[in-house]
Amino acid sequence: MPKRDNVEMTEAEFLAAYDLSDYPTVAVTVDVVVLSILDGELVVLVVERAEHPYLGRLALPGGFVAPDESLDSAAVRELAEETGVAAHLDGDTDGVFIEQLATFGDPGRDPRGRVISVAYVAFVPVPSRDLAAGGDARAARWIPLRDLDERFAFDHGAIVAAAVERVRAKIEWATVAGWFVTEPFTIAELRGVYETVWGAEVHPQNFARKVNATEGFVVATGETHQPVGGGRPARLYRRGPAQVIEPPIRRPAVTDDVTAR
Amino acid sequence: MPKRDNVEMTEAEFLAAYDLSDYPTVAVTVDVVVLSILDGELVVLVVERAEHPYLGRLALPGGFVAPDESLDSAAVRELAEETGVAAHLDGDTDGVFIEQLATFGDPGRDPRGRVISVAYVAFVPVPSRDLAAGGDARAARWIPLRDLDERFAFDHGAIVAAAVERVRAKIEWATVAGWFVTEPFTIAELRGVYETVWGAEVHPQNFARKVNATEGFVVATGETHQPVGGGRPARLYRRGPAQVIEPPIRRPAVTDDVTAR
DNA sequence: GTAATAGTGTCTGTGAGACATTATGGC
DNA sequence: GCCATAATGTCTCACAGACACTATTAC
Numbered sequence: 001m002p003k004r005d006n007v008e009m010t011e012a013e014f015l016a017a018y019d020l021s022d023y024p025t026v027a028v029t030v031d032v033v034v035l036s037i038l039d040g041e042l043v044v045l046v047v048e049r050a051e052h053p054y055l056g057r058l059a060l061p062g063g064f065v066a067p068d069e070s071l072d073s074a075a076v077r078e079l080a081e082e083t084g085v086a087a088h089l090d091g092d093t094d095g096v097f098i099e100q101l102a103t104f105g106d107p108g109r110d111p112r113g114r115v116i117s118v119a120y121v122a123f124v125p126v127p128s129r130d131l132a133a134g135g136d137a138r139a140a141r142w143i144p145l146r147d148l149d150e151r152f153a154f155d156h157g158a159i160v161a162a163a164v165e166r167v168r169a170k171i172e173w174a175t176v177a178g179w180f181v182t183e184p185f186t187i188a189e190l191r192g193v194y195e196t197v198w199g200a201e202v203h204p205q206n207f208a209r210k211v212n213a214t215e216g217f218v219v220a221t222g223e224t225h226q227p228v229g230g231g232r233p234a235r236l237y238r239r240g241p242a243q244v245i246e247p248p249i250r251r252p253a254v255t256d257d258v259t260a261r
Numbered sequence: 262m263p264k265r266d267n268v269e270m271t272e273a274e275f276l277a278a279y280d281l282s283d284y285p286t287v288a289v290t291v292d293v294v295v296l297s298i299l300d301g302e303l304v305v306l307v308v309e310r311a312e313h314p315y316l317g318r319l320a321l322p323g324g325f326v327a328p329d330e331s332l333d334s335a336a337v338r339e340l341a342e343e344t345g346v347a348a349h350l351d352g353d354t355d356g357v358f359i360e361q362l363a364t365f366g367d368p369g370r371d372p373r374g375r376v377i378s379v380a381y382v383a384f385v386p387v388p389s390r391d392l393a394a395g396g397d398a399r400a401a402r403w404i405p406l407r408d409l410d411e412r413f414a415f416d417h418g419a420i421v422a423a424a425v426e427r428v429r430a431k432i433e434w435a436t437v438a439g440w441f442v443t444e445p446f447t448i449a450e451l452r453g454v455y456e457t458v459w460g461a462e463v464h465p466q467n468f469a470r471k472v473n474a475t476e477g478f479v480v481a482t483g484e485t486h487q488p489v490g491g492g493r494p495a496r497l498y499r500r501g502p503a504q505v506i507e508p509p510i511r512r513p514a515v516t517d518d519v520t521a522r
Numbered sequence: 523g524t525a526a527t528a529g530t531g532t533c534t535g536t537g538a539g540a541c542a543t544t545a546t547g548g549c
Numbered sequence: 550g551c552c553a554t555a556a557t558g559t560c561t562c563a564c565a566g567a568c569a570c571t572a573t574t575a576c
Contacts, residue, residue: 009313018373024328025286028366028377052270067285067375071366103364103379105289105332112279114328116289116379118364188555206538208556213537230548231554247511247537449528467565469529474564491575492527508564 026105026114030074031062031156033101033121033163034083036142037180037196043127043142044160045082046152053111054153060160061140062117071100075120082140085124097179098122101163109155117154121163123179167197173248175217175239184221184236187211200252210249216242287366287375291335292323292417294362294382294424295344297403298441298457304388304403305421306343307413314372315414321421322401323378332361336381343401346385358440359383362424370416378415382424384440428458434509436478436500445482445497448472461513471510477503 009017034045046058061082065074075098079085085096098120105116127142145164148157171177177193178185187208194202211217219240224233270278295306307319322343326335336359340346346357359381366377388403406425409418432438438454439446448469455463472478480501485494 023288023325025288026326026328027284027286028289064284065287065366067287068368070368071364071377100363102361103332105326105379107329107331116332118366118377186555203539204554205556205558206540210538226547227554228548229553230546231552232546232556234555250508250538447528464566465527466529467567471565487574488527489575490526491573492525493529493573495528511565 026116028065029062029115029117030065030071030078031060031117031119031159032075032078032082032098033060033119033160034079034124035121035163035167035180036124036127037193038127038142038144040192040196041144041146042164042196043144044148044163045140046143047082047140049153057153058143058151058156059153060119060156065118071118075100075118075122079120079122083124083127096122096124097176101159101166104155104159106155117159119159119162121166123167123176125180125182168251171197171249172251173245175214175242175245178218178239183238184223184225185238186225186234186236187218188234190218190237194249198251202252207249214242214245216240217245287377289326290323290376290378291326291332291339292321292378292380292420293336293339293343293359294321294380294421295340295385296382296424296428296441297385297388298454299388299403299405301453301457302405302407303425303457304405305409305424306401307404308343308401310414318414319404319412319417320414321380321417326379332379336361336379336383340381340383344385344388357383357385358437362420362427365416365420367416378420380420380423382427384428384437386441386443429512432458432510433512434506436475436503436506439479439500444499445484445486446499447486447495447497448479449495451479451498455510459512463513468510475503475506477501478506 032045036043036045045061047061049055049057049059062078063074065071069077079096079098101119101121103116103118107114109115109117145160148160152160167176171194177190177197180193180197181189188204190211191202191204191207194207217240218237221236221238223236225236226233293306297304297306306322308322310316310318310320323339324335326332330338340357340359362380362382364377364379368375370376370378406421409421413421428437432455438451438458441454441458442450449465451472452463452465452468455468478501479498482497482499484497486497487494
């Protein structure tokens with residue numbers, strides 16, 4: 001414990017004499033909710049636990065924070081280990097999107113003892129099925145959010161629910177929906193992200209007008225893409241530099257459950 | 262470390278043999294950004310550090326998380342110790358408002374070693390000056406957000422900045438502005454919260470119309486309050502049950518610095 | 523009476539919802 | 550030709566911004 005008379009020392013002397021391990025310490029993990037869209041459904045990347053506790057149950061990719069790395073770095077590292085995708089923080093134009101979600105630390109959330117989890121949420125483009133193969137040895141796979149049920153280990157079900165609410169709210173005012181699609185993309189594909197995340201239909205013409213009116217949301221490539229089965233060619237776009245949608249795209253009132261399509 | 266062959270045990274056997282302390286652990290603190298409004302300015306509750314490190318610098322009230330308490334409980338406890346105010350979580354009709362903000366865990370943010378901080382933000386009513394006297398022995402006081410400068414210990418300046426952005430954004434779509442005023446209050450007082458938090462003028466008539474049109478934002482008491490120096494008596498209100506303002510009250514575009522009035 | 527503040531009524535402009543129409547391809 | 554999809558144009562309605570006007574008090 002710090003001595004009561006530490007005021008009489010210099011700061012250097014204090015630090016030399018200080019032992020932080022006298023304080024209660026806990027294990028800290030970083031868990032990442034990797035969200036994507038596959039076949040018109042919002043999916044989350046999960047691993048099947050190969051060890052106790054919760055052997056055989058689903059869990060979020062994650063792990064303990066190394067002594068010398070920041071929380072953000074740990075999240076990026078875990079994401080890379082599980083998906084093989086290089087991430088950059090908070091809206092870099094490369095890689096994928098990842099940001100801190102919330103911290104979960106109820107005593108008893110982990111039967112092994114006091115472990116608090118700093119949760120992150122990541123948005124990655126429609127996965128080619130072999131994306132998970134780029135990860136580590138654990139069997140990572142995508143599962144749809146509608147059949148989560150009670151199959152999660154720890155409190156990971158609550159963490160996923162918080163991530164879903166985050167993405168549903170955030171695409172209203174931020175341009176992050178672009179991280180769910182591969183470049184180049186059509187306006188219809190981008191609209192599909194909103195429809196899947198919200199579980200509601202979005203008016204096609206009004207959506208296109210809004211996206212094009214938002215400076216820097218998307219940038220036209222000049223190329224077009226031919227819809228399968230005929231139809232007028234659709235213009236192709238890339239993600240633009242804008243971070244904020246002003247005014248926002250309001251989400252229609254939904255009566256869905258939080259895990260519904 | 263967990264044994265590689267732990268699959269062969271039962272879960273109970275595994276847990277009995279398990280020692281979490283084999284994993285790297287860190288110290289975890291909870292720091293609370295207590296915001297209020299005093300004399301038309303947004304103020305934050307700070308304590309002056311009486312110990313190394315950062316002796317004499319300003320810091321947020323906070324402390325280590327006890328082994329058996331949740332993060333939320335720790336934040337409520339710290340708030341009560343510093344302000345004497347009993348808090349309830351996330352929009353209870355009693356006490357004050359407090360919610361988790363974000364977690365700060367860069368290595369090197371604390372010279373004593375690896376310490377991560379789970380930050381909370383609380384909104385409390387206009388403090389009577391003796392509020393801090395209800396706190397513990399440390400000299401807690403309110404300081405205006407416009408002269409924060411470099412006087413904060415650790416990374417607490419960044420934590421405060423995040424809290425300010427949280428409140429500026431949150432009063433747009435949530436009814437939390439009511440937690441900054443004492444009941445009963447007038448619409449003009451509630452409008453003053455928005456003006457102070459945003460650092461921008463809000464149109465009085467349009468604001469009153471919007472608040473009254475939002476079911477459950479405020480509830481009229483039937484009483485009135487006489488403005489000093491004359492004027493029509495203002496109706497008095499209490500906080501209503503609604504949590505969300507739908508559609509939101511949009512914040513006017515501001516060019517201010519994040520710490521400006 | 524005047525000044526000050528609160529509350530009511532109304533016009534207007536922006537922007538989203540809805541839908542008709544045109545454009546461009548496969549078949 | 551028909552069908553499917555994308556893009557364009559336009560009408561309407563909700564709602565916020567602005568402002569005129571009325572109401573109630575202190576002085």
